[in-house]
Amino acid sequence: MKEAAHFDIHPLTPGRWPDLSELFGPQRGASSGCWCMWPRISRAEWHALGKTGRRDAFHGLVEAGPPPGLLAYEGDKAVAWVSVGPRRHAARFHTAKNSALDDDVDAGRIFAITCFYVRSGYRKRGLTTLMARAAIAFAKQCGAKAVDVCAIEADRPLIWGDGFVGIASVFRKLGFAEIARRAPRRPLMRLDLARAELKRPRTKRNNMPSSSP
Numbered sequence: 001m002k003e004a005a006h007f008d009i010h011p012l013t014p015g016r017w018p019d020l021s022e023l024f025g026p027q028r029g030a031s032s033g034c035w036c037m038w039p040r041i042s043r044a045e046w047h048a049l050g051k052t053g054r055r056d057a058f059h060g061l062v063e064a065g066p067p068p069g070l071l072a073y074e075g076d077k078a079v080a081w082v083s084v085g086p087r088r089h090a091a092r093f094h095t096a097k098n099s100a101l102d103d104d105v106d107a108g109r110i111f112a113i114t115c116f117y118v119r120s121g122y123r124k125r126g127l128t129t130l131m132a133r134a135a136i137a138f139a140k141q142c143g144a145k146a147v148d149v150c151a152i153e154a155d156r157p158l159i160w161g162d163g164f165v166g167i168a169s170v171f172r173k174l175g176f177a178e179i180a181r182r183a184p185r186r187p188l189m190r191l192d193l194a195r196a197e198l199k200r201p202r203t204k205r206n207n208m209p210s211s212s213p
Contacts, residue, residue, distance in 0.1 A: 011067035019078040039093040039114035083115040084135035099150035111139035113149040153185040
């Protein structure tokens with residue numbers, strides 16, 4: 001596996017929308033025209049919007065801010081994406097059976113990592129781990145007290161697209177602990193940022209927000 005340390009990471013601000021669009025594919029929209037809206041809206045809304053509607057909805061979120069995730073670059077080319085932000089901003093993730101909280105009292109300070117996308121030709125180069133680390137650092141900088149993920153167990157070959165939620169073994173190595181399991185292969189995992197001591201990825205600090213969204 002090639003080392004991923006030479007990739008630079010930036011929050012997805014409005015000026016970087018063309019880079020995300022090119023990464024996802026203007027017609028493809030990442031996986032099945034998702035445009036990273038699957039974790040954010042209901043199934044009915046997702047289908048009703050269609051590909052163009054989902055693209056426009058996500059573009060609107062990016063324009064409104066705060067950044068809904070991070071892009072990794074090799075030079076000027078975006079090569080990977082991770083969606084990270086307050087749990088409640090990802091409405092489906094926040095309320096779905098597999099990832100809902102039993103106690104929602106302090107959910108406002110819990111962030112969630114909900115999606116990864118890596119450009120073809122750049123997979124199996126450590127980018128998922130790099131992006132997970134960057135997402136954790138971003139959440140901490142934004143004032144989060146914890147980060148949740150509902151990853152998938154790679155205990156057997158994954159069907160195409162399954163891994164977009166993240167691989168459980170990657171998060172275990174980063175210190176995440178399982179807090180619930182409501183489906184055999186989908187542990188709900190959490191990293192307590194007060195206890196976490198992670199090596200930060202090489203990030204353009206002047207582009208990272210300094211206040212909570």
